[in-house]
Amino acid sequence: xxxxxxxxxxxxxxxxxxxxxxxxxxxxxxxxxxxxxxxxxxxxxxxxxxxxxxxxxxxxxxxxxxxxxxxxxxxxxxxxxxxxxxxxxxxxxxxxxxxxxxxxxxxxxxxxxxxxxxxxxxxxxxxxxxxxxxxxxxxxxxxxxxxxxxxxxxxxxxxxxxxxxxxxxxxxxxxxxxxxxxxxxxxxxxxxxxxxxxxxxxxxxxxxxxxxxxxxxxxxxxxxxxxxxxxxxxxxxxxxxxxxxxxxxxxxxxxxxxxxxxxxxxxxxxxxxxxxxxxxxxxxxxxxxxxxxxxxxxxxxxxxxxxxxxxxxxxxxxxxxxxxxxxxxxxxxxxxxxxxxxxxxxxxxxxxxxxxxxxxxxxxxxxxxxxxxxxxxxxxxxxxxxxxxxxxxxxxxxxxxxxxxxxxxxxxxxxxxxxxxxxxxxxxxxxxxxxxxxxxxxxxxxxxxxxxxxxxxxxxxxxxxxxxxxxxxx
Numbered sequence: 244x245x246x247x248x249x250x251x252x253x254x255x256x257x258x259x260x261x262x263x264x265x266x267x268x269x270x271x272x273x274x275x276x277x278x279x280x281x282x283x284x285x286x287x288x289x290x291x292x293x294x295x296x297x298x299x300x301x302x303x304x305x306x307x308x309x310x311x312x313x314x315x316x317x318x319x320x321x322x323x324x325x326x327x328x329x330x331x332x333x334x335x336x337x338x339x340x341x342x343x344x345x346x347x348x349x350x351x352x353x354x355x356x357x358x359x360x361x362x363x364x365x366x367x368x369x370x371x372x373x374x375x376x377x378x379x380x381x382x383x384x385x386x387x388x389x390x391x392x393x394x395x396x397x398x399x400x401x402x403x404x405x406x407x408x409x410x411x412x413x414x415x416x417x418x419x420x421x422x423x424x425x426x427x428x429x430x431x432x433x434x435x436x437x438x439x440x441x442x443x444x445x446x447x448x449x450x451x452x453x454x455x456x457x458x459x460x461x462x463x464x465x466x467x468x469x470x471x472x473x474x475x476x477x478x479x480x481x482x483x484x485x486x487x488x489x490x491x492x493x494x495x496x497x498x499x500x501x502x503x504x505x506x507x508x509x510x511x512x513x514x515x516x517x518x519x520x521x522x523x524x525x526x527x528x529x530x531x532x533x534x535x536x537x538x539x540x541x542x543x544x545x546x547x548x549x550x551x552x553x554x555x556x557x558x559x560x561x562x563x564x565x566x567x568x569x570x571x572x573x574x575x576x577x578x579x580x581x582x583x584x585x586x587x588x589x590x591x592x593x594x595x596x597x598x599x600x601x602x603x604x605x606x607x608x609x610x611x612x613x614x615x616x617x618x619x620x621x622x623x624x625x626x627x628x629x630x631x632x633x634x635x636x637x638x639x640x641x642x643x644x645x646x647x648x649x650x651x652x653x654x655x656x657x658x659x660x661x662x663x664x665x666x667x668x669x670x671x672x673x674x675x676x677x678x679x680x681x682x683x684x685x686x687x688x689x690x691x692x693x694x695x696x697x698x699x700x701x702x703x704x705x706x707x708x709x710x711x712x713x714x715x716x717x
Contacts (some may be wrong), residue, residue, distance in 0.1 A: 254366045254375040255348075264312050268326050271304040273297060278308035280288055280464065282319070287467050292458040296501035302555075303393070306332055307499045311461050314490045315419040315468055316340040316380045317347040329391060331554040335547065337382045339492065339560050342538055344378035346379050346491040350536035353666060356645060357479065359488035364474035368539050376531045381503040389491050391556030396511030398560075398689050400424040402501055403514045404494075409613070410516025410592045413573050414564045416581035418514065419451075421693030426453040427516040432495045434462030442628075453508070457500045465490055485592055485647075486536075494539035498548060498561065505559055512687060515545065517563035518570060521649045522677055522690035523708065542676070542685055560687050564694045567682060568702070569652050575614030575671070575701050581659035588613070588627045605633030608644050615641075615656040669706040669713035673698060677708065711715045 261282045268275040269288065273296040278289045289308055293299075296416075296555040312322055313336070313434055322340065324333075340522055350390045352360055353371055366375065401418055405411045419424050428443045433435045447454045469475055480488045498513060502712050505513070517540040525535060538544055545561040567572050577585050591603030591610045603610050610629070614637050615622045624634055638661055646653055651670060658664040672696075673682050683695050708715040 250671070253379075253465060254315065255344075255378045258364050258474055259318055260474065260564070261315070263321045263323055264315060264319045265323045265325055266299055266305075266309050266312060266376055268304055268308065271301055273299055276304040276308060276477050277333055278304070280312060281467065282315070282471075285467075287464050289464050289542075290460050291500055293503060294456050294458075297467065298506050299503050300393070301326055302329070302388075303502055303506075304491040307496075307502070309336060309493065310339075310496045310662055312465055313339050313343050313492045313495070314347075314465065316382075317344045317350065318472065319380060319475075321381045321383065322663070325500065326383075326384075327386040327388045327548055328598050329555050330387050330389060331551055333382065333387060335551045338547070339495070340380050341377065341436060342383055342534070343492045344380060344446075345376045345490060345531060345533050345539055346536055348376040348378070349531055349533040351489050351491060353486075354528065356693070357482075357487055357488075359475055359479050361474055361476050371529055371531075373531050378532075391554070394506055394557045396505065396557075396559055397424070397509050398511040398687065400426065400508065400510040400511040401514050402426040402428050402505060402510050404497055404501065404516065405429050405440070405443060405447075407440040407587055407588065408516060408518065408566050408574050409570060409577050409616070410563075411450045411589055412584040413577045413581065414445065414514050414516055414688060415543075416577070417448075417564060417582050417694055417697050418690060420697070421690065423449075423690060424453070424506065426455065426508060427451065428501045428504055429454075429456040430500060431456055431458045432462040432496075433458065433460045434466075435594075436462065436592060438596070438601050439589045439592060441596075442589050443584075455504050459496075461496055476588070479573075480597045491536050492539060495548070502552075502557065511559060512690075513559055514560045515540070515561065517541070517566045519568055521569075521651065523711070523713070526651060536621055540579050542678075562685050562687060564683075564690065564711060566685060567676055567679075568672075569649070569670050570612065571616055571619060571652055571656060572672075572698070572702055574613070574622075575620040576698065577615060578620040578622035579701060580697070582626070585617075585622065586626055595667060601627040602630075603633075604630050606636075606640055608646050611637065612648055614627045615653075615660055618660045619656050659714045667715075669715070671701075671703045672706045672715065673704070674701050674713070675705065675707045675716075 266282040276291040323540045403415045424563045549561045590613045593604040594601050655668050655670040683691050704715045705717045707716050
């Protein structure tokens with residue numbers, strides 16, 4: 244499709260790259276989903292492989308294969324699903340596309356951290372409007388069915404979406420300790436990110452039961468699409484960076500790919516390692532409501548997926564056990580309570596082999612944050628694979644980095660680690676987030692008391708927003 248730069252066109256029409264992105268199921272077996280993604284004259288075969296026989300059918304496969312294309316919705320006129328989908332899934336997919344379009348416009352294009360987009364494809368100042376943020380993507384399905392699944396899950400069983408990072412490891416540690424039947428499920432998306440998770444996966448496979456892994460070439464799909472979008476600076480996207488050029492809808496692919504295990508083992512819950520973002524700093528951008536690029540790590544997303552699955556006959560509760568606490572406190576629990584799990588933490592997206600060991604780079608923003616977390620908690624970063632030099636150069640590297648931590652958390656950690664100051668702060672507290680009456684209200688009641696009893700031992704109290712500030716209430 245040719246792209247015009249005529250002044251009469253809206254911004255999203257100027258950057259629209261595809262006329263249509265179509266998803267078709269090629270084959271579905273007990274071990275594999277093969278789907279073809281067609282974007283105008285481009286074609287890519289997308290795979291999801293399971294490590295054992297699972298109850299896959301076209302209903303499940305269709306939902307799983309549809310989600311990766313949401314990342315490119317802003318740049319296409321139409322998304323077409325060439326297989327039957329449920330009415331509720333089609334409705335929710337349209338909502339996901341609407342939200343993701345706004346996230347793409349605001350956080351990938353306007354508030355970008357890196358210059359992935361060529362300058363001629365950036366919006367003028369007067370084009371930063373809610374209308375241009377929403378885009379105009381149409382989502383269609385071949386046919387719509389109404390019959391759902393008939394599934395009853397065990398409410399004591401919980402699948403933990405596992406990445407090898409602090410949130411998922413701490414979540415696993417707490418749920419395992421309180422006696423839940425835990426299923427750590429990993430997702431190998433075929434890119435270099437797997438090295439980050441592999442240390443934890445290998446460790447858990449040796450020591451625990453119920454550990455599973457989905458393999459997919461979805462990361463290659465993202466790379467394929469990015470290479471073929473002329474608004475992206477190909478030299479810039481090949482450089483090392485800790486954020487994606489476009490993709491803002493990553494976690495949903497992970498979550499839905501676990502559903503075959505959910506059905507097979509009768510699992511009643513899915514736990515995500517959502518990272519806490521301070522709501523005080525979350526303001527609309529020029530009147531445009533957005534989620535700072537992390538919609539899929541919010542309670543709104545968890546609730547939407549829980550409702551969607553229930554409407555499709557899979558009443559699974561999606562939640563996060565660490566959503567109301569900063570990474571500072573998450574790491575503190577990992578350091579103090581689960582030292583064996585700290586040893587397998589690899590939060591760095593640039594992990595690499597040194598001999599037979601997979602080690603973090605020690606310099607990226609993820610590593611700088613983790614180093615601060617561990618040192619603040621009184622831990623030894625060397626235990627988690629870091630070099631002494633990474634600790635020695637931490638302050639200098641921080642001065643040169645564009646950190647993604649909330650400002651209050653970053654300043655708290657710097658004061659603690661470099662100046663030895665430990666003033667009381669909500670950074671090490673439990674937060675009652677807007678919309679909640681009590682802490683951990685989003686955690687299912689079967690796990691709530693156990694989770695809270697553990698976290699309370701390491702927090703300095705419970706905080707609520709009053710008059711625009713976090714105030715300690717207990």
